[in-house]
Amino acid sequence: MTSTTTRKTVWIPALAAALLLFAACKDLRTPAQQALDSVTAAVNAVTDKATIYAPQDLAKVQNTLTGLQQAFGLKEYQKVIDQVPPLTAQVDALKGAIEARKAELGNSWSTLTAGLPGVVDAIKSRVDVLAQAKKLPAGMTPDMLAGAQQGLADMTAAWGAATTAANADNLVEAVARGNEVKATAAQVMTSLGMQVPPALAN
Amino acid sequence: MPDPNAPLPPEGWDATQWYEVQRGDSLWKIAQHFYGDGSLYTKIFEANRDVLKNPDLIHPGQKLRIP
Numbered sequence: 646m647t648s649t650t651t652r653k654t655v656w657i658p659a660l661a662a663a664l665l666l667f668a669a670c671k672d673l674r675t676p677a678q679q680a681l682d683s684v685t686a687a688v689n690a691v692t693d694k695a696t697i698y699a700p701q702d703l704a705k706v707q708n709t710l711t712g713l714q715q716a717f718g719l720k721e722y723q724k725v726i727d728q729v730p731p732l733t734a735q736v737d738a739l740k741g742a743i744e745a746r747k748a749e750l751g752n753s754w755s756t757l758t759a760g761l762p763g764v765v766d767a768i769k770s771r772v773d774v775l776a777q778a779k780k781l782p783a784g785m786t787p788d789m790l791a792g793a794q795q796g797l798a799d800m801t802a803a804w805g806a807a808t809t810a811a812n813a814d815n816l817v818e819a820v821a822r823g824n825e826v827k828a829t830a831a832q833v834m835t836s837l838g839m840q841v842p843p844a845l846a847n
Numbered sequence: 848m849p850d851p852n853a854p855l856p857p858e859g860w861d862a863t864q865w866y867e868v869q870r871g872d873s874l875w876k877i878a879q880h881f882y883g884d885g886s887l888y889t890k891i892f893e894a895n896r897d898v899l900k901n902p903d904l905i906h907p908g909q910k911l912r913i914p
Contacts, residue, residue, distance in 0.1 A: 760860030763853075767862035770914040778884035785883065834862075838881075844859035 673722035680729040681717055685710060687736045695739055697817050698746040702739045709735060750816035757807075757823035760844055764830045765800055771837055772797055782838065789836055796833040800826045864913040868905050881913050890914050 688710050695703035709732050716724045772793050775781065781790060807822035831845040856862070866877060874888035882890075892902040894914045899905065 756857055756860075759854070759857045763856045763860065764862040767864060767914075771864070774882055774887055774890050774914055778882045778887060780883045782879075782881060782883035839862075839864055842856075842860050842862050844857070 673726065674720075677717060677722035677725040681713060681725055684713070684729050684732050684736065687733065691736065691740055691743065694743050694747075697815055698750075699739060699742040702742050706732070706735050706739055747816060750820050753820045754811055754816050754823065756844075757820065757827070758811075760842075761804065761823060761826055761830070764834075764842065764845065765797070765804065765826070767839070768793070768797055768800070768830060768833055768837070771839060775837070785838070793833045793837050796829050796836075800829050800833075803829070866911050866913050868907050868909040868911060870907045872905060872907070874902050874905060877911070877913070 688706055692703065695706075709728075713725050713728055713732065716728070772790070775785075775790055776794070781787065803822045803825045807819045807826065810816075810818035810822060827845055831841050834841045834845070866881070868877075874891050875885035878888040878891055879885040888902060891911060891913060892899055894912045898909065898911070905911070
């Protein structure tokens with residue numbers, strides 16, 4: 646009798662505790678799932694833009710999200726519920742970083758689009774005239790003119806790629822290609838003995 | 848000839864190539880200097896039709912565009 650009572654006093658509270666734990670887990674599972682789904686959707690919504698404009702910040706957010714997904718898999722629902730709000734704040738900060746970088750690159754792109762076409766036109770104009778010359782100016786060889794013609798072709802191609810990237814809302818690529826054009830333009834103008842605008846010297 | 852309606856480039860980006868006429872210059876000599884071929888002086892004349900009426904009449908101090 647004593648032995649049975651002792652077994653019962655151990656067994657019943659253990660069962661009760663297990664049932665309570667099960668119930669608690671079951672209660673927390675749904676809100677944890679909802680919170681995780683919500684923050685996962687928020688991360689997914691910014692991933693494309695963040696990949697372009699804030700890849701390092703995105704990597705941190707994705708690491709945190711992976712940790713929460715693992716915690717959910719381990720049934721650590723309270724941990725998930727506790728850590729979703731800070732991750733949501735991280736996602737909001739990521740959105741801010743994307744917008745800030747886009748604005749900065751947008752300004753650079755605006756300057757390039759306003760300035761570079763005129764520079765390329767000036768180079769094309771000079772190359773076209775020199776291509777008609779029976780003799781080149783002092784200090785210029787046919788190879789130098791051929792190099793300038795190739796540089797002009799490269800600039801035209803790079804500018805086309807920059808414009809395509811900008812139209813696809815990839816200002817990182819657009820500005821990078823635009824800066825390539827800028828650097829090539831400075832080289833070609835120098836090789837042709839042209840005055841290089843101050844903006845190209847930077 | 849430059850397009851008067853073309854938007855102005857941002858500060859520091861103007862790539863217009865200018866030359867200030869010196870005493871004794873002619874369009875032929877200027878073309879010879881920049882292009883190596885004096886016969887291309889018409890390119891300079893056409894680019895400066897707003898300030899030049901006669902390719903044989905240029906004046907020291909005049910600023911010419913060199914295409």
